[in-house]
Amino acid sequence: MRLLLATCYLFAISSALAQEAPFTTCDNCWNPDTLGNHRAVLRVPTPGKAAHVRIPWRRRDLHPESKNILITDAAGNRVRNVHRIQINREEGELRFEPTLGAGVYYLYYLPQRSKGRSNYPTITYPPFQETAAPAWRNAPADAEAVVESFQSIDSLNSFYPMELIATQAEINSMRSAHNDRRYLVFPEDRLHPVKMPYLPYRWRKGPADSFRGEARRGENFSYQLAVFSPDRPLHNVRVTFSDLTSGRATTPAGSISCLMTDGVAYDGKPLHKVVDVPATTVQSLWCLAGIPATASPGVYEGTATVTADGEPPTTVRIQIAVTGDLVSDGGVSEPWKQTRLTWLNSTLAASDDVIAPYVPLTVTGTAISLLGRKITLQPNGLPRAIDTYFRPEMTAVGATPNPVLAAPAQFVVEDAQGKALVWKEAGLQFTQKDPGKVAWSAKASTSDLTMNVTGQIEFDGYVSYQIQLTAVQDVTLHDVRLDIPFHPAAATYLMGLGRTGGYRPDTLRWKWEVATKNQDGAWIGSVNAGLQFSLRDEHYVRPLNTNFYLQKPLLLPTSWGNEGKGGINLSTQRGQVRLSAYSGGRTMKQGEVLYYNCTLLITPFHTLQTNFQWQSRFYHKYSPIDTVIARGSTVINIHHANAINPYINYPFLSVPALKAYIDEAHEKGLKVKIYNTVRELSNRAWETHPMRSLGTEIYSPGSGGGFSWLQEHLGENYIAAWFVPELKDAAIINSGMSRWHNYYVEGMNWLAKNVGIDGIYLDDVAFDRTTMKRVRRVLASERGPGIIDLHSANQYNKRDGFNNSANLYLEHFPYLNRLWFGEYFDYDKAPDFWLVEVSGIPFGLMGEMLEKGGNKWRGMLYGMTNRMPYDGNDPSHIWKVWDQFGMQDSEMLGYWLPDQPVKTNRSDVLATVYRKQDATLIALASWAPEDVKVQLTIDWKKLGLSPKAQLKIPAVTQFQEAQVATGNIVTVPRGKGLMIIVQ
Numbered sequence: 001m002r003l004l005l006a007t008c009y010l011f012a013i014s015s016a017l018a019q020e021a022p023f024t025t026c027d028n029c030w031n032p033d034t035l036g037n038h039r040a041v042l043r044v045p046t047p048g049k050a051a052h053v054r055i056p057w058r059r060r061d062l063h064p065e066s067k068n069i070l071i072t073d074a075a076g077n078r079v080r081n082v083h084r085i086q087i088n089r090e091e092g093e094l095r096f097e098p099t100l101g102a103g104v105y106y107l108y109y110l111p112q113r114s115k116g117r118s119n120y121p122t123i124t125y126p127p128f129q130e131t132a133a134p135a136w137r138n139a140p141a142d143a144e145a146v147v148e149s150f151q152s153i154d155s156l157n158s159f160y161p162m163e164l165i166a167t168q169a170e171i172n173s174m175r176s177a178h179n180d181r182r183y184l185v186f187p188e189d190r191l192h193p194v195k196m197p198y199l200p201y202r203w204r205k206g207p208a209d210s211f212r213g214e215a216r217r218g219e220n221f222s223y224q225l226a227v228f229s230p231d232r233p234l235h236n237v238r239v240t241f242s243d244l245t246s247g248r249a250t251t252p253a254g255s256i257s258c259l260m261t262d263g264v265a266y267d268g269k270p271l272h273k274v275v276d277v278p279a280t281t282v283q284s285l286w287c288l289a290g291i292p293a294t295a296s297p298g299v300y301e302g303t304a305t306v307t308a309d310g311e312p313p314t315t316v317r318i319q320i321a322v323t324g325d326l327v328s329d330g331g332v333s334e335p336w337k338q339t340r341l342t343w344l345n346s347t348l349a350a351s352d353d354v355i356a357p358y359v360p361l362t363v364t365g366t367a368i369s370l371l372g373r374k375i376t377l378q379p380n381g382l383p384r385a386i387d388t389y390f391r392p393e394m395t396a397v398g399a400t401p402n403p404v405l406a407a408p409a410q411f412v413v414e415d416a417q418g419k420a421l422v423w424k425e426a427g428l429q430f431t432q433k434d435p436g437k438v439a440w441s442a443k444a445s446t447s448d449l450t451m452n453v454t455g456q457i458e459f460d461g462y463v464s465y466q467i468q469l470t471a472v473q474d475v476t477l478h479d480v481r482l483d484i485p486f487h488p489a490a491a492t493y494l495m496g497l498g499r500t501g502g503y504r505p506d507t508l509r510w511k512w513e514v515a516t517k518n519q520d521g522a523w524i525g526s527v528n529a530g531l532q533f534s535l536r537d538e539h540y541v542r543p544l545n546t547n548f549y550l551q552k553p554l555l556l557p558t559s560w561g562n563e564g565k566g567g568i569n570l571s572t573q574r575g576q577v578r579l580s581a582y583s584g585g586r587t588m589k590q591g592e593v594l595y596y597n598c599t600l601l602i603t604p605f606h607t608l609q610t611n612f613q614w615q616s617r618f619y620h621k622y623s624p625i626d627t628v629i630a631r632g633s634t635v636i637n638i639h640h641a642n643a644i645n646p647y648i649n650y651p652f653l654s655v656p657a658l659k660a661y662i663d664e665a666h667e668k669g670l671k672v673k674i675y676n677t678v679r680e681l682s683n684r685a686w687e688t689h690p691m692r693s694l695g696t697e698i699y700s701p702g703s704g705g706g707f708s709w710l711q712e713h714l715g716e717n718y719i720a721a722w723f724v725p726e727l728k729d730a731a732i733i734n735s736g737m738s739r740w741h742n743y744y745v746e747g748m749n750w751l752a753k754n755v756g757i758d759g760i761y762l763d764d765v766a767f768d769r770t771t772m773k774r775v776r777r778v779l780a781s782e783r784g785p786g787i788i789d790l791h792s793a794n795q796y797n798k799r800d801g802f803n804n805s806a807n808l809y810l811e812h813f814p815y816l817n818r819l820w821f822g823e824y825f826d827y828d829k830a831p832d833f834w835l836v837e838v839s840g841i842p843f844g845l846m847g848e849m850l851e852k853g854g855n856k857w858r859g860m861l862y863g864m865t866n867r868m869p870y871d872g873n874d875p876s877h878i879w880k881v882w883d884q885f886g887m888q889d890s891e892m893l894g895y896w897l898p899d900q901p902v903k904t905n906r907s908d909v910l911a912t913v914y915r916k917q918d919a920t921l922i923a924l925a926s927w928a929p930e931d932v933k934v935q936l937t938i939d940w941k942k943l944g945l946s947p948k949a950q951l952k953i954p955a956v957t958q959f960q961e962a963q964v965a966t967g968n969i970v971t972v973p974r975g976k977g978l979m980i981i982v983q
């Protein structure tokens with residue numbers, strides 16, 4: 001009996017001591033790649049053969065019993081004799097052999113294994129392995145171990161305090177103490193974001209009826225009201241606020257909001273969300289309070305009242321002690337205080353103001369003119385004509401129109417017998433005429449249908465249509481389609497609809513396959529005139545891209561898709577290239593509404609900025625400034641995963657070092673851009689958990705997995721993205737369109753003003769043109785308009801839904817300075833692919849090459865090099881030729897020009913000319929299957945040079961050996977080319 005009492009007493013003491021064991025960190029004290037990120041430090045006070053221990057780990061993972069446990073001695077040697085008695089989320093109970101006698105042992109309770117690619121790892125947690133010897137397993141415990149502490153590998157991985165669960169006993173006690181409440185509200189400060197859907201140990205004493213915080217004048221203050229319902233789900237949870245008052249001073253309720261329910265969408269429209277909370281789930285409601293800069297110091301008091309449908313309200317008393325300190329920036333320089341959450345509701349730079357180099361729109365009759373282009377409307381609101389005025393060289397705007405359409409576009413509705421309906425049109429009306437946007441509407445009707453057309457064009461050439469078709473009575477239709485007749489001269493090339501960019505086929509048949517194909521339109525055009533179209537309905541949501549399309553694909557438009565009946569046909573007939581987007585037969589019920597929406601982009605957007613191409617030589621690596629200068633570069637792109645920009649798409653965690661680097665670069669005449677895009681976001685972001693509280697608004701839903709931090713701290717319903725092993729930087733996929741874009745714009749503005757960035761490097765993007773315009777506006781500074789270059793790995797593959805990178809991102813091209821296409825682009829393809837998908841020239845852009853260093857000879861036809869630094873393919877040798885020749889202010893005359901002044905006698909060897917007043921540089925590139933001799937035909941008059949001028953083929957390192965041109969005949973190596981100087 002005494003032995004039994006003593007044993008019980010020992011267990012009680014052990015449990016009490018373990019309960020008080022602190023949660024600490026031990027930075028990199030062990031190898032987490034195998035042992036995991038967490039351990040319990042056990043002390044065995046006396047030697048024995050079997051030590052018993054209870055570990056009150058309070059785990060958030062749902063099934064700890066399915067995971068392995070490893071115990072080592074202090075020297076790191078594994079203890080094999082381990083027996084699990086019980087394992088659950090609240091605690092673990094086990095026996096182990098203290099192999100080194102009394103002393104310290106370590107219990108690793110989330111050991112892991114990694115497989116997959118290093119940048120896309122899959123971490124698994126192996127099941128428990130029984131390694132104990134049978135004879136030992138049955139031996140009684142003769143020692144009692146104590147949990148001295150719990151340790152995480154670093155502070156980022158720590159579960160303390162908000163990820164330690166409350167026990168069921170604590171929850172039951174809490175419920176008993178508040179059995180008069182149908183749900184509980186827990187006020188919590190901003191430094192302890194809710195991180196899991198379970199009640200944390202921190203709240204074990206129950207909810208409070210009041211909250212007190214401290215803020216500074218002018219600060220973006222925030223706090224949380226966390227809602228928990230033990231028995232029933234809560235619907236339409238919301239918060240209302242009173243004024244905050246201190247004496248006669250007042251902070252009005254209108255300056256306080258709940259981030260979860262109210263805000264501003266990415267497009268500047270008001271956002272109102274319904275928050276439902278499942279039973280037994282914690283939902284944080286972040287409350288944002290803007291403290292006026294003019295507020296008098298004092299304690300401001302008021303209330304916040306939580307309500308839900310059919311539930312009694314819960315009122316929490318709010319006290320905010322406002323100090324005398326004043327912050328001029330809202331406190332955003334201290335993001336760990338969640339001062340930037342207000343950025344999620346920002347409207348910064350959301351306007352229709354015209355952005356250079358574009359010019360204000362002008363309306364003359366039914367014609368709308370913009371930079372280098374004009375669209376003329378019909379009475380039904382659709383285009384009668386679309387013209388461009390860019391010259392074929394793409395370096396100037398001329399006076400002669402280049403018609404894109406051969407005839408007016410038509411929206412055709414056929415009755416059950418296939419006869420086109422005749423509409424009674426009410427005429428065209430302009431509803432907005434501003435410099436940056438012009439909008440119009442048109443109405444038409446038949447006895448069975450009404451059609452409301454609204455359209456608008458913006459200064460960059462983006463046109464959007466909403467065609468609303470309403471059934472006046474039940475009606476059967478044979479087809480509803482949009483016919484666009486292209487002028488053959490503006491339909492040389494095609495990109496999209498399941499085809500890589502290049503020459504347009506004579507015919508094409510395409511059907512909707514949104515589950516596997518990111519295709520809803522195409523670009524058709526020539527070098528200096530073209531049109532992209534995209535078919536949508538009112539439910540359009542931008543899909544994911546760049547490896548993740550299949551996890552969030554396009555939604556099939558109810559109108560155009562028509563349950564798979566719709567599609568697109570392309571044909572050549574009667575001097576027209578006719579595109580017909582049809583939807584097939586259907587029956588519409590009285591009152592039914594269908595939206596046949598579409599967007600158009602008129603290309604090119606502007607002329608080529610050739611001088612920028614020759615001057616701006618990008619260096620794509622973090623290196624000492626003097627090293628960059630020595631290599632001949634003028635613009636530095638700072639990627640992520642380095643000392644001054646360590647974490648992907650969150651360039652706010654090494655600001656002093658980043659600013660010092662940029663300041664030095666500016667002093668020495670260089671510009672610096674940083675990697676920062678929207679597609680995925682580092683888990684290091686201070687706002688990760690508040691934004692997770694928004695459900696799937698900011699982060700896309702998915703199957704979870706990936707790196708261990710994500711699994712251990714997010715749990716489920718996310719998509720794991722890029723991972724940097726050296727920094728343990730684990731990114732999470734952003735959802736398509738969200739308030740994160742508002743934050744992103746504010747962040748870019750802050751970086752431009754406070755750090756001095758000269759632009760951004762976009763590595764694929766998940767936002768639309770609305771956000772791109774805002775980014776372009778905030779990058780402008782006294783140092784210039786800002787530089788934006790876009791990199792894309794070739795999206796034409798299964799994972800990305802077989803879309804073309806240029807087609808996918810064309811809406812962004814009006815605001816870019818350069819393209820970098822990119823991994824998996826095949827530079828062995830024909831010139832038409834280069835021109836359409838790689839060069840950017842038909843859209844007013846120029847680019848660079850990447851995959852395997854590119855093909856430097858073919859690149860020169862388009863004014864392209866690869867990017868510095870690239871081992872074995874150094875572009876500085878070409879840059880030296882540019883400088884010696886004087887490329888600045890030269891006129892680029894591409895091989896595609898019908899009156900090119902230099903031509904070859906072979907269709908598989910092409911020539912582009914860079915013409916100056918007293919000299920010409922000829923770039924030749926070959927697609928011939930072998931080395932060939934090429935005869936050059938030179939129009940000396942067009943070059944402005946004497947026929948006696950010499951053709952010099954100088955030796956250029958890694959590019960060409962010196963040659964002598966005899967009789968204008970040169971030898972061009974297979975797959976390569978030449979640079980020839982004519983003076």
